Amino acid sequence: MLNIPGSWQRTARGAGLLSPDGSLRPTIFAEITALATQTGAINLGQGFPDEDGPPEVLAAATAAIASGVNQYSPGRGHPDLLQAIAEHQERFYGMALDPAAEVLVTAGATEALAATLLALLDGPDDEVVVFEPYYDSYAAAVALAGATLVPVPLRWPSLAPDLDELRAAVSDRTRVILVNDPHNPTGTVFSAEVKRQIVDLAHRVDATIVTDEVYEHLVIDAPFVPIATLPGARERTVSISSGGKTFRTTGWKIGWATGPAELIGAVTAVKQFLTYVNGAPFQPAIAAGLRLPDEFFAGIADTQRVRRDLLALGLREAGFDVAPSAGSYFTVADARPLLEAGEDAAAFCRALPARVGVAAIPISAFVSPEHHDEFSTLVRFAACKRTEVIDEASRRLAASAR
Known part of the structure; x- marks a missing residue:
């Protein structure tokens, strides 16, 4: 392997992207998005909207x-x-x-x-x-x-x-x-x-x-x-x-x-x-x-409230424990009740697109290695998609529990 010195290693290590052998690994976002594309899953992993702005x-x-x-x-x-x-x-x-x-x-x-x-x-x-x-x-x-x-x-x-x-x-x-x-x-x-x-x-x-x-x-x-x-x-x-x-x-x-x-x-x-x-x-x-005008800014918050509540309902029906989300695109849920023996949220999220048809991101992707275990069962879902998309994702999640 070519030895390339420089601050890139420190930067990649800080972001958790440097493997023990010194090679770069893809971000969890790239990995989960690829799985969503391969399986046709609804991607609630990355936080970007699926509709244009005003x-x-x-x-x-x-x-x-x-x-x-x-x-x-x-x-x-x-x-x-x-x-x-x-x-x-x-x-x-x-x-x-x-x-x-x-x-x-x-x-x-x-x-x-x-x-x-x-x-x-x-x-x-x-x-x-x-x-x-x-x-x-x-x-x-x-x-x-x-x-x-x-x-x-x-x-x-x-x-x-x-x-x-x-x-x-x-x-x-x-x-x-x-x-x-x-x-x-x-x-x-x-x-x-x-x-x-x-x-x-x-x-x-x-x-x-x-x-x-x-x-x-x-x-x-x-x-x-x-x-x-x-x-x-x-x-x-x-x-x-x-x-x-x-x-x-x-x-x-x-x-x-x-x-x-x-x-x-x-x-x-x-x-x-x-x-x-x-x-x-x-x-x-x-x-x-x-x-x-003010109506626009109030409207986007109201829209996000509807999507948040719809997603949270589907997650609870699927068996997740759901934390209240007060802002942003995101809702965090504890997948502990749904995990198989020895499975953590990262493995769960890698299997979720094929298993359920929905993609999400493990919270462990956002933490330092020494605190990984404290967050190892938590999953982030992005409720920034059109209401009909959130509704279908919620239906799939709830159906998986039944």
Whole structure:
């Protein structure tokens, strides 16, 4: 085997993709999607919609292409999108931002997260506290920066953090507290008490709070409250979001970061040497989306509530124990009652497409190896498909139990 030195090994190992022999293995998402394709199963594994976004947003992209918005956009982003993001933050959360200094457009939230972590971390003595299970790119980006990931588990069945464990995880080496709220993969929305504790701890050790809020408009049962709106939080918080989930345009990869000018300047210094810029005609289209009326944003949350409840019903009828999902696309279920002797959720999910005709992802794909056993029976299902698709998946799951 060719020996290729470099940080790719550290990055792949952080994401759990490096085999003991040093070879790369595919992500669980690629593996399960391939099984779904081979078997014709309904794919509730990956979190992307199966329908297009609002016509106004699609039309704005088409108009931008036709009118020549096809070259590099300005480095920080199209001025209209920068303005629209600032308007959005004030409209929904009461935060006034300077679009020229406190907003940065990125190639999706994933690039915003990577650029932020690369900007703020500087080697193995720096630690990032993260809630586990976590989106796989977090571990990869932290590893790429050469820093250390410190997970705080979200324990079944509440899928909420233990505050004593959170306090114990934060130390003088903590440079970033990374918060995904609403949370992927669990669907948790963090309580006001947890958010206040995060802010207090960040002040105590002089850490930066980095928030991934891509599901901000898919909070189902209550208005979303960003951490940056809490007293003492804004001056040390980088808030990250994107248009992909809100406007069902995940392939456009238009994201953004907002925060104090000094922090956004540091992120920009790194980001400009990653993609530089991206998606020129899609940027004014997302700006149009951010200015859609309140009815649109209420409607997507209502639609997600219907799909969540339909999926949860099918899962319970199939024999799963189901955790309540307060936001995002995702519902987590415990497959323990359905597992055969010696089977874990990973093996269960590999067999599920052929056995039932539905694909899902084991939660163990989102955890560090040392905590694998704590999550070994949990499965993530994505309820972001059309209602008739969710209905058919629920029927198949329930029928499998009968």
